[in-house]
Amino acid sequence: MKAVVHNGKSGLRGLVYQDIPSQNPGYGEVKVKLKTAGLNHRDLFLMKNKTEQDPEFILGSDGAGMIEAVGEGVNDLAVHTEVVILPTLNWEGTDDVPPVPNILGGPSNGTLAEYVIIPSKNAVKKPSYLSWEEAGVLPLSALTAYRALFTKAQLKKSEHILIPGIGSGVATYALLMAKAIGATVSVTSRSQEKRKRAIQLGADHAFDSYSNWSEHLQGQKADVILDSIGPALFSEYFDHVKPNGRIVSFGASSGDNLSFPLRSLFFPQINILGTSMGSSDEFHEMLHFMEKYKLRPVLDRTYPIEQAYEAYTRMQEGSQFGNIGITID
The missing domain is CATH 3.90.180.10 (Medium-chain alcohol dehydrogenases, catalytic domain)
Incomplete structure (x- = not known):
């Protein structure tokens, strides 16, 4: 063969x-x-x-x-x-x-x-x-997105999720899944074309990854940040996640080693969660979710x-x- x-x-x-x-x-x-x-x-x-x-x-x-x-x-x-x-x-x-x-x-x-x-x-x-x-x-991207959003982040209707680096398979599934349950979705990308595509798919906010996030979000901090970038943006997240919010990491496209002030973690009681892939049980749940909302x-x-x-x-x-x-x- x-x-x-x-x-x-x-x-x-x-x-x-x-x-x-x-x-x-x-x-x-x-x-x-x-x-x-x-x-x-x-x-x-x-x-x-x-x-x-x-x-x-x-x-x-x-x-x-x-x-x-x-x-x-x-x-x-x-x-x-x-x-x-x-x-x-x-x-x-x-x-x-x-x-x-x-x-x-x-x-x-x-x-x-x-x-x-x-x-x-x-x-x-x-x-x-x-x-x-x-x-x-x-299979793999949708499974990864489903576990990150629902098993780990416990994302709920009306919550706000921020997805830096829109464009990958996992990130686009996460956008579709979050919008399906009624969440507010903000995304970032260096590419204007990718930001436009994200808006067409339902994103509520889309802005440059290296612009002034506070200016674009206008005080709307996120309940969940879905990270696949790693050190290039990670320290930025603490300024834009709510107290007791969740940062869920599934990738490290800019490297492995992080540096940030610990006080920015424990004073606002931020939850940093790691995830990768998903189980057989979650795969079947993900397929049911996709079919329920007719996501493609x-x-x-x-x-x-x-x-x-x-x-x-x-x-x-x-x-x-x-x-x-x-x-x-």
Whole structure:
């Protein structure tokens, strides 16, 4: 079968589209013929840190397709069932958080291929209202956004959430989900075009990430700040989150090391919460939430699988708004 493999060379230099042997599902597994897949920033981080001593693997955590074959012990799924893939492995209950989530697509083989073999519990029936392209980009970003907003931040109707760096898949899902429950949403971006897109999707306020936030917010502090930026903006958050407010971090695009006055944390009793990915229980809750509100992924562009290098280049440049999809048929 054809697949997008990373061969160990650091970064995009290691991407190869090649033939690899196809396999059959084992006990409790299913083989999915993929129709679409999606890219995540996680893929770029994995590629950046790989060396030539590391084994090669198939990239991709997101995908949707049809079951091609079932292994022994699988009784609840049949061949030709349309499924969307749950990318987190062996994380069932919401509170049973693993030390590091095990995710499809590194080190295990992922979804940028004609076929993928996964545990049967990770093949979930595809919501019928979503197109294949929409279903293929849904899983990891939507799951991450859902856990961040509702499990960790406990976001409620009429609360105010601030999302710095709008444009990524997680951030756009968070915007849609927050508006669906009636929250007020403010976003930032250095890109005027991304700010315009966010307003079109329902954002109440959109302003430059490096402008005067107080001027734009006019005293409207946030109950929740959803952070994926890290040190470049983190110290700014304390001026704009309410006492007893929540800062939820799911990424660190500007680095890992933070510095801020501790008094800005404990005097106003700010809650800093970390989150990453999500459980099987939350995945099913997220699908129900998406279907209840008929939310659809924001598709940036879709590329054929043989153009994966170009697709990742667009993501690396930070050009996209929403999800980048891959078609495999």
